[in-house]
Amino acid sequence: MTTASNTGIFLRAALDGAPFMLVVAPFGLLFGVISTEAGLSLAEVIAFSVLVIAGAAQFTALQLMLEHAPTLLILAAGLVVNLRMAMYAAALAPHLGAAPLRWRLLMGYFNFDQSFALGLQAYEAQPAWSMPQKIAYFLGVALPLGGLWVLVTWLGAVTGAIIPDNYALDFAMPITFLALVAPGLKSPAHMAAAATSIALALALAWLPAGLGLILAAMAAMAVGAEVERRGAGP
Amino acid sequence: MSYDTWEIWLLIGGLGLGTFLIRFSFLGLIGGRRMPEWVLRHLRYAPVAVLPGLVAPLVIWPEATGGAPDLPRAAAALATLAVGLWTRSTIWSILAGAGTLFGLIALGV
Numbered sequence: 001m002t003t004a005s006n007t008g009i010f011l012r013a014a015l016d017g018a019p020f021m022l023v024v025a026p027f028g029l030l031f032g033v034i035s036t037e038a039g040l041s042l043a044e045v046i047a048f049s050v051l052v053i054a055g056a057a058q059f060t061a062l063q064l065m066l067e068h069a070p071t072l073l074i075l076a077a078g079l080v081v082n083l084r085m086a087m088y089a090a091a092l093a094p095h096l097g098a099a100p101l102r103w104r105l106l107m108g109y110f111n112f113d114q115s116f117a118l119g120l121q122a123y124e125a126q127p128a129w130s131m132p133q134k135i136a137y138f139l140g141v142a143l144p145l146g147g148l149w150v151l152v153t154w155l156g157a158v159t160g161a162i163i164p165d166n167y168a169l170d171f172a173m174p175i176t177f178l179a180l181v182a183p184g185l186k187s188p189a190h191m192a193a194a195a196t197s198i199a200l201a202l203a204l205a206w207l208p209a210g211l212g213l214i215l216a217a218m219a220a221m222a223v224g225a226e227v228e229r230r231g232a233g234p
Numbered sequence: 235m236s237y238d239t240w241e242i243w244l245l246i247g248g249l250g251l252g253t254f255l256i257r258f259s260f261l262g263l264i265g266g267r268r269m270p271e272w273v274l275r276h277l278r279y280a281p282v283a284v285l286p287g288l289v290a291p292l293v294i295w296p297e298a299t300g301g302a303p304d305l306p307r308a309a310a311a312l313a314t315l316a317v318g319l320w321t322r323s324t325i326w327s328i329l330a331g332a333g334t335l336f337g338l339i340a341l342g343v
Contacts, residue, residue: 019325022332044242051250056288061249071241079252084288087280090260094274097261108258117281118324171307171335174292175314177285179327182318184281193279194286201287202294216287217280224279225272 006136009129013118013140020114021148023176027055028149030172032156035062042157049153053112053146057081073208083214087221088116095123095134103135110142117180193224306343310335 004012028049035045035058048058057078064074088111096107107115119138123129129137185191197220204212237245293311295301314331321327 019328023328040242044246047243047246047250051246052253054253057249057253061245065237065245068236071237071245075245075248075252078249079256082253082256084280084284085253085257086259087277087284089257090273091277091280093260101262104261105258108261109254111257111261113285171292171296171298171310174289174307174311175328175331175335177289178311178314179318179324179331181282181285181289182315182327183322183324185319186322190279190282194282197283197285197287198290201290205291205295213284213287217283220283220287221276221279224283225275228275228278 004133006132009133009136010140013122013137014144016118016122017114017141017145020145020176023172023179024055024114024145024148025152027172027176028152029156031055031058031062032153032158033160034156036157036160038062038066042154045157046150046154049150052078053110053149054078054082054085055149077208080208080211080214084217085111085116087217088113091120092116092123095120096131096138099131099135107135107138107142110139110146112142112146113177113180114145115142117184121184187228189224189227192227193220196220196223306335306338309338 031049032045035048036042040048048061052058052061060081061074061078064077069077089108092107092111096104099107115138118141119134122137123134126133181194185194197216200216200219201213204215206212207215289311293308294303296304296307298304299307310331313334314327317330318324318327
């Protein structure tokens with residue numbers, strides 16, 4: 001596998017990421033439609049998806065705008081929702097931290113749920129990969145999905161297509177996240193962390209958007225690490 | 235919507251820049267250095283610490299139904315989880331979830 005060409009690895013990564021197109025596409029389309037209907041201009045809608053590329057944060061911001069929240073509070077809430085990506089950066093750092101700065105800047109921009117989850121999974125399975133091979137895999141997942149995200153946002157914005165509620169596009173995100181997590185629940189420590197995350201996120205749902213989630217995540221990481229330290233994982 | 239154009243652009247720009255800094259953070263600051271084992275032990279659980287908590291309220295209080303529990307969405311979430319655990323495959327997991335959701339809705343459940 002270590003002799004695989006960078007192009008070959010890029011294409012394999014694109015294939016690994018392809019199933020997520022089924023959920024990224026309707027989700028981005030929905031963002032385009034809803035944000036346009038909420039009164040944002042085409043340029044603003046596209047800028048959201050190009051500059052932020054984070055579905056959960058974009059929808060959080062949109063929801064709070066519809067509730068007429070103060071701009072700075074919306075900004076804070078959106079960023080708190082995205083704080084989890086600092087953990088992604090930290091988890092990727094041992095694998096990608098030695099890459100040249102321009103590549104790290106590019107991968108930082110593209111460091112989202114799918115590229116992180118598939119990338120880390122691949123790096124742990126292929127410890128012998130060279131840095132160019134690791135970069136090729138990461139971008140192979142991220143470029144098609146990121147490009148599609150912007151494309152379908154634009155499509156949703158310009159067509160303003162009417163999407164019936166019973167198509168349940170709102171549920172694309174939960175399915176994406178669950179499909180990312182389930183295959184990784186491979187030890188009692190992972191199970192304990194997930195259970196802690198669910199219980200605390202629900203219990204703290206009354207806190208401002210994103211804050212309960214971050215507190216739940218911190219506690220869940222500590223629980224997972226402690227269960228592992230006591231010999232039950234990973 | 236009650237925002238001036240400059241407020242909307244401030245929000246988009248701020249969210250974009252802030253999100254990039256978060257995403258880049260440790261990739262930029264730590265460089266090629268290894269982190270202590272206890273840090274890695276915590277980060278190993280980052281995905282399973284965040285994503286279940288992100289999903290749980292969306293499953294239990296779906297926004298599309300105004301927060302009322304909904305059988306197709308709950309069943310789809312269970313199918314996604316069960317098939318993901320069983321097959322260890324993200325692909326089959328998504329297909330099971332989407333199939334369950336759209337199947338039940340098509341049946342009028």
